[in-house]
Amino acid sequence: MRISTAVFxxxxxxxxxxxxxxxxxxxxxxxxxxxxxIEEEMGxxxxxxxxxxxxxCHLEVFTNxxxxxxxxxxxxxxxxxxxxxxxxxxxxxxxxxxxxxxCMICHKKIAGRNIPTVExxxxxxxxxxxxxxxxxxxxxxx
Amino acid sequence: xxxxxxxxxxxxxxxxxxFRIVIxxxxxxxxxxxxxxxxxxxxxxxxxxxxxGKCVIACKTENHVPMEAPVSRTWIEGYLDDKKLVMNTDExxxxxxxxxxxxxxxxxCNHCANAPCVNVCPVYAxxxxxxxxxxxxxxxxxxxxxxxxxCPYGATFVHPEEKVTDKCTFCxxxxxxxxxxxxVVVCPTGARKFGPLEEGSEVYDLIKKNRTTVLKPEAGxxxxxxxxxxxxxxxx
Amino acid sequence: xRTIETVFVSLTLALTALxxxxxxxxxxxxxxxxxxxxxxxxxxxxxxxRYLVALYVFLVLLGTAxxxxxxxxxxxxxxxxxxxxxxxxAILSIIVGLITIAFDLERIERAGYATLGHANPTSVMYWMxxxxxxxxxxxxxxxxxxxxxDLVKQSELKGVKGAVGKIxxxxxxxxxxxxRYFTSSALNKLAKYLTTRDKSIDSEVARSIGIVAxxxxxxxxxxxGALFAASYIPLWHDAITPIYFVVTAIFGGAAILVxxxxxxxxxxxxxEKLSALPVLRKILSVSLAIALLFTAWRAVIVGYxxxxxxxxxxxxxxxxxxxxxxxxxxxxxxxxVIPIFLLLLRGxxxxxxxxxxxxxxxxxxxxxxxxxxxxxVVKNISGLSLPTPPHPFELMFILGALALVTFAYYAVYKxxxxxxxxAS
Numbered sequence: 102m103r104i105s106t107a108v109f110x111x112x113x114x115x116x117x118x119x120x121x122x123x124x125x126x127x128x129x130x131x132x133x134x135x136x137x138x139i140e141e142e143m144g145x146x147x148x149x150x151x152x153x154x155x156x157x158c159h160l161e162v163f164t165n166x167x168x169x170x171x172x173x174x175x176x177x178x179x180x181x182x183x184x185x186x187x188x189x190x191x192x193x194x195x196x197x198x199x200x201x202x203x204c205m206i207c208h209k210k211i212a213g214r215n216i217p218t219v220e221x222x223x224x225x226x227x228x229x230x231x232x233x234x235x236x237x238x239x240x241x242x243x
Numbered sequence: 244x245x246x247x248x249x250x251x252x253x254x255x256x257x258x259x260x261x262f263r264i265v266i267x268x269x270x271x272x273x274x275x276x277x278x279x280x281x282x283x284x285x286x287x288x289x290x291x292x293x294x295x296g297k298c299v300i301a302c303k304t305e306n307h308v309p310m311e312a313p314v315s316r317t318w319i320e321g322y323l324d325d326k327k328l329v330m331n332t333d334e335x336x337x338x339x340x341x342x343x344x345x346x347x348x349x350x351x352c353n354h355c356a357n358a359p360c361v362n363v364c365p366v367y368a369x370x371x372x373x374x375x376x377x378x379x380x381x382x383x384x385x386x387x388x389x390x391x392x393x394c395p396y397g398a399t400f401v402h403p404e405e406k407v408t409d410k411c412t413f414c415x416x417x418x419x420x421x422x423x424x425x426x427v428v429v430c431p432t433g434a435r436k437f438g439p440l441e442e443g444s445e446v447y448d449l450i451k452k453n454r455t456t457v458l459k460p461e462a463g464x465x466x467x468x469x470x471x472x473x474x475x476x477x478x479x
Numbered sequence: 480x481r482t483i484e485t486v487f488v489s490l491t492l493a494l495t496a497l498x499x500x501x502x503x504x505x506x507x508x509x510x511x512x513x514x515x516x517x518x519x520x521x522x523x524x525x526x527x528x529r530y531l532v533a534l535y536v537f538l539v540l541l542g543t544a545x546x547x548x549x550x551x552x553x554x555x556x557x558x559x560x561x562x563x564x565x566x567x568x569a570i571l572s573i574i575v576g577l578i579t580i581a582f583d584l585e586r587i588e589r590a591g592y593a594t595l596g597h598a599n600p601t602s603v604m605y606w607m608x609x610x611x612x613x614x615x616x617x618x619x620x621x622x623x624x625x626x627x628x629d630l631v632k633q634s635e636l637k638g639v640k641g642a643v644g645k646i647x648x649x650x651x652x653x654x655x656x657x658x659r660y661f662t663s664s665a666l667n668k669l670a671k672y673l674t675t676r677d678k679s680i681d682s683e684v685a686r687s688i689g690i691v692a693x694x695x696x697x698x699x700x701x702x703x704g705a706l707f708a709a710s711y712i713p714l715w716h717d718a719i720t721p722i723y724f725v726v727t728a729i730f731g732g733a734a735i736l737v738x739x740x741x742x743x744x745x746x747x748x749x750x751e752k753l754s755a756l757p758v759l760r761k762i763l764s765v766s767l768a769i770a771l772l773f774t775a776w777r778a779v780i781v782g783y784x785x786x787x788x789x790x791x792x793x794x795x796x797x798x799x800x801x802x803x804x805x806x807x808x809x810x811x812x813x814x815x816v817i818p819i820f821l822l823l824l825r826g827x828x829x830x831x832x833x834x835x836x837x838x839x840x841x842x843x844x845x846x847x848x849x850x851x852x853x854x855x856v857v858k859n860i861s862g863l864s865l866p867t868p869p870h871p872f873e874l875m876f877i878l879g880a881l882a883l884v885t886f887a888y889y890a891v892y893k894x895x896x897x898x899x900x901x902a903s
Contacts, residue, residue, distance in 0.1 A: 386585025
């Protein structure tokens with residue numbers, strides 16, 4: 102029976118090699134890969150700018166905002182990412198959308214919205230900013 | 244470091260492109276993961292979500308997922324009467340609805356403490372950081388899509404350009420710099436709240452004071468995204 | 480016969496080329512503006528595992544390896560005449576199956592780097608990869624011991640067949656050692672062994688490796704079942720799934736062996752291998768009966784009211800929903816019920832055996848697709864969706880992979896000594 106013992110011991114050696122590789126050798130390489138992945142994630146640049154940064158140049162608008170109905174809304178919600186603008190500081194590098202559609206994204210009346218909403222034909226097709234200031238979000242008393 | 248680079252280039256040069264040899268450099272995770280080890284969680288108030296979709300657009304812009312592709316790291320499910328609509332591009336499908344009952348549920352990766360995607364990946368391309376955030380090692384992922392099959396929440400997807408699997412990372416690169424995740428920043432109603440689970444943080448108070456639920460608790464994944472005012476039809 | 484051969488070879492080669500073109504197009508799709516799904520890999524509104532995964536499961540679960548090894552180990556005389564066919568089919572189907580899954584991976588160029596050093600022992604898929612590679616190694620070694628003495632005999636011929644015989648049987652090493660007159664006795668014994676046609680050592684070694692290969696084969700098949708079962712998808716999450724995969728592997732292997740034996744006997748006009756058919760018929764009918772029982776009870780248990788609503792919906796989708804036609808007509812009726820009746824009533828006739836084997840293979844094929852698609856449809860975040868027909872590129876690749884297996888089997892028949900060996 103020497104042949105079968107030889108064959109079985111070789112087979113057991115092969116299985117043992119697989120186990121050694123799985124449990125002993127590969128954790129080291131896994132650790133290194135994870136370290137590299139964490140470093141890569143940390144190295145990415147944030148794109149959206151938070152309101153504390155906008156406040157440093159646009160203090161008036163920010164005060165206007167924080168005293169009105171839109172006080173909980175960040176600048177990035179309507180003005181986009183702002184990373185370019187924070188670097189270039191020009192008027193063309195930020196989104197200033199002044200259309201009905203931009204306001205209707207949040208304020209159109211559909212089921213399930215518990216903020217003040219309006220119907221499609223509210224204000225008979227005029228731009229929203231004609232009557233409402235977008236930052237202080239006032240409701241004109243008329 | 245120079246010798247490692249040279250060694251790597253010599254070994255990998257004759258091989259097909261994309262083959263990379265990782266030589267353990269002796270650095271450990273503690274050396275790279277700086278900062279305190281707080282556990283992060285997100286609380287979503289379904290009453291406050293208005294289905295505007297700005298979180299989807301912000302997430303895709305922040306994390307470089309192509310905007311036209313119908314995949315997103317976070318998406319909104321709108322349950323309008325008995326229909327379920329999903330928003331994961333910059334086009335909002337809820338604005339045309341004429342339903343009478345509706346609510347909107349933003350969903351994202353739950354960063355489960357017992358994550359199925361970490362357990363099933365054959366090449367260990369997903370891992371927990373010390374804050375409990377699940378990250379994807381994009382250099383190792385071979386795209387077998389087992390994690391997509393295993394995730395009970397459908398939170399992961401194949402990135403259309405990089406061709407590896409991708410998912411929400413709680414904007415890990417922003418957390419490192421003390422900022423909030425992009426979706427939390429742009430939410431106009433404050434439906435998403437994010438923070439560490441420690442005394443005095445907003446998230447901690449919300450969980451303490453409200454009746455919260457998680458998605459699919461029977462799956463045993465121990466997720467870290469809590470929902471307030473959720474409807475059971477969402478579980479399906 | 481020559482014209483049939485030429486037609487067959489050219490057809491399979493053309494389909495194989497088409498398959499590789501399809502694989503290339505899947506990864507680098509041309510910019511089309513028609514309403515085809517853009518790429519069959521999206522997951523947010525589609526399913527991640529599609530036809531290529533189903534084809535892979537079909538190919539690697541043709542359990543001829545288990546049948547061959549079991550036949551050798553248990554001394555079943557009738558299987559010993561087809562043991563060469565069985566291991567060749569097993570090796571070829573595992574290799575082509577691995578090629579198939581390689582084309583399903585999104586970043587295949589990293590597979591070497593990723594598995595080399597990144598082992599996740601909690602992942603069932605990782606162990607499946609390891610077990611199938613081990614199975615391949617053991618099968619190749621086992622088949623070498625089956626073929627060795629006949630290859631030595633073939634190496635005395637001239638031309639390509641002689642060269643193949645010389646190289647594959649490692650006789651050229653034996654000749655080299657003998658020509659150089661080394662003094663070491665171990666080398667001389669090795670040379671004598673490599674040039675002899677004596678089968679005594681070979682059969683003993685093959686029997687021992689057969690035991691190891693059988694264990695590894697059963698482990699690999701049930702591991703593939705566990706890969707599906709260890710998830711939260713209700714159609715798959717069943718303790719019986721790994722065992723069911725082993726049973727389907729056995730009857731799939733028996734069916735493909737019946738087809739291969741009958742076709743090659745007709746092609747080479749030799750009737751020796753047909754003596755294995757009664758045993759294969761027995762294996763086929765018993766495992767079909769077991770599989771039918773499993774299918775019936777699984778459908779009842781997974782979908783029983785009060786167990787799990789999610790599970791009931793997925794089973795209802797399979798049995799009464801979009802997949803009902805595939806399930807009832809092809810998988811159950813054509814794939815299991817009709818073959819059982821044919822085998823039990825008229826199993827002695829070769830034509831009936833061939834027909835029922837072809838039906839079984841079609842049923843197994845469909846079972847793989849249904850299992851994978853119907854299971855995943857419930858986890859679609861956009862809700863349940865209708866079954867998608869195969870994308871043209873996927874269809875090209877499926878045909879190409881099957882043609883590749885057939886052509887490779889034909890090539891092996893041409894080059895290697897596949898006749899039944901007689902104790903000389």
